[in-house]
Amino acid sequence: MKRNAAVLFVLALVCTAILWAGWHNFKARMRAHQLEEEHMGMQAQLIPVTPGEATSSANPDSMEGMADLRGKAAPEFTLTSLDGQKISLADLKGKAVLVNFWATWCAPCKVEMPWFAEFQQKYGAQGFQALGIAQDNPSRDEMLKVAGKVGVNYPLMLADGKVGKAFGGVDFLPESFYIGRNGKVVEETSGLGSKDEVEANIKKALAAQ
Amino acid sequence: MLAGVSSSAQTLNLDSPARKSYVTYIAEPTTLQAGKPADVELYFRVTDAMHINSHTPMDSTLIPTTLTFQPTDGVKTGAMHFPAGTKYAFSFAPREKLTVYSGDFTVKVRMTAARAGSYTLTGTLRYQACDNLQCYPPKTVQIRAILNAR
Numbered sequence: 001m002k003r004n005a006a007v008l009f010v011l012a013l014v015c016t017a018i019l020w021a022g023w024h025n026f027k028a029r030m031r032a033h034q035l036e037e038e039h040m041g042m043q044a045q046l047i048p049v050t051p052g053e054a055t056s057s058a059n060p061d062s063m064e065g066m067a068d069l070r071g072k073a074a075p076e077f078t079l080t081s082l083d084g085q086k087i088s089l090a091d092l093k094g095k096a097v098l099v100n101f102w103a104t105w106c107a108p109c110k111v112e113m114p115w116f117a118e119f120q121q122k123y124g125a126q127g128f129q130a131l132g133i134a135q136d137n138p139s140r141d142e143m144l145k146v147a148g149k150v151g152v153n154y155p156l157m158l159a160d161g162k163v164g165k166a167f168g169g170v171d172f173l174p175e176s177f178y179i180g181r182n183g184k185v186v187e188e189t190s191g192l193g194s195k196d197e198v199e200a201n202i203k204k205a206l207a208a209q
Numbered sequence: 210m211l212a213g214v215s216s217s218a219q220t221l222n223l224d225s226p227a228r229k230s231y232v233t234y235i236a237e238p239t240t241l242q243a244g245k246p247a248d249v250e251l252y253f254r255v256t257d258a259m260h261i262n263s264h265t266p267m268d269s270t271l272i273p274t275t276l277t278f279q280p281t282d283g284v285k286t287g288a289m290h291f292p293a294g295t296k297y298a299f300s301f302a303p304r305e306k307l308t309v310y311s312g313d314f315t316v317k318v319r320m321t322a323a324r325a326g327s328y329t330l331t332g333t334l335r336y337q338a339c340d341n342l343q344c345y346p347p348k349t350v351q352i353r354a355i356l357n358a359r
Contacts (some may be wrong), residue, residue, distance in 0.1 A: 083210075103346075105270065107307055108339065108343060109312065180251050190343060192299055
């Protein structure tokens with residue numbers, strides 16, 4: 001009787017040990033799986049972006065796909081306007097400058113160009129200067145046609161193949177960079193925004209000393 | 210597609226780079242009668258949330274959607290019929306109307322195969338795409354139309 005009880009006790013002990021080991025093993029496997037998932041999640045966040053793509057943005061809706069130049073000195077360029085005048089960003093130091101990339105085939109660009117013309121008229125005396133850079137290499141006649149149609153009163157220039165890259169790569173249009181009087185980019189937008197947003201950005205550029 | 214389609218639709222997307230193509234050509238082999246002109250239908254699909262200018266955009270500075278074929282021995286291509294575009298306006302300029310294609314659209318091309326046989330026509334669709342806020346540079350999508358003439 002005593003011997004049976006001892007055997008039963010040992011059997012119960014062995015069973016308990018097996019169950020404990022099994023549970024411990026299960027927990028260890030679950031933990032390992034969880035760590036693996038966390039590691040995968042970290043890898044997913046570490047996929048590199050291609051040049052010109054934004055890595056961070058305070059306003060992702062309006063800056064998607066753009067390099068974030070805000071707070072940085074605006075890239076220098078010298079381009080020739082439709083009337084043959086050489087225009088450098090350096091020549092406009094002390095002014096608030098809007099650098100707008102557009103193309104003759106870009107319908108939303110032609111929606112906002114009359115707004116820029118209106119604000120050029122309104123804020124020009126306060127030191128605002130809009131510049132339009134055509135990214136599609138149009139002929140002079142094509143540019144004149146668009147300029148006449150949308151009533152542009154600010155310089156339109158042809159891109160030189162370098163200026164777009166200097167501004168982070170212009171993959172789609174329109175893209176606009178608002179440069180403060182201090183020469184730094186204060187805001188940048190991609191795509192057609194509202195007229196109120198454009199005006200607010202111009203005021204921001206005028207205020208940046 | 211014309212009567213006599215001999216196999217199911219196959220999606221071809223030969224635009225490059227792939228991640229920046231906004232129109233897909235949906236190839237379907239077509240059967241027609243040798244020596245008789247027939248309107249061959251070519252199917253295209255514009256990426257969701259995008260649109261491209263129609264064949265006759267309202268503004269002459271916009272880039273129309275066009276189709277061109279390389280010459281193929283034994284096949285004559287003729288008149289093309291593009292669908293009418295849908296009226297579209299950007300949200301911040303509701304009065305500026307454009308005519309665009311979005312979703313699926315079909316172009317009909319008059320073709321005549323001189324003799325019975327199988328022919329492969331190659332061509333390109335040129336288009337310029339935009340979404341509701343911004344536009345992308347003009348692109349082309351390659352077309353391979355297979356005709357079986359009996």
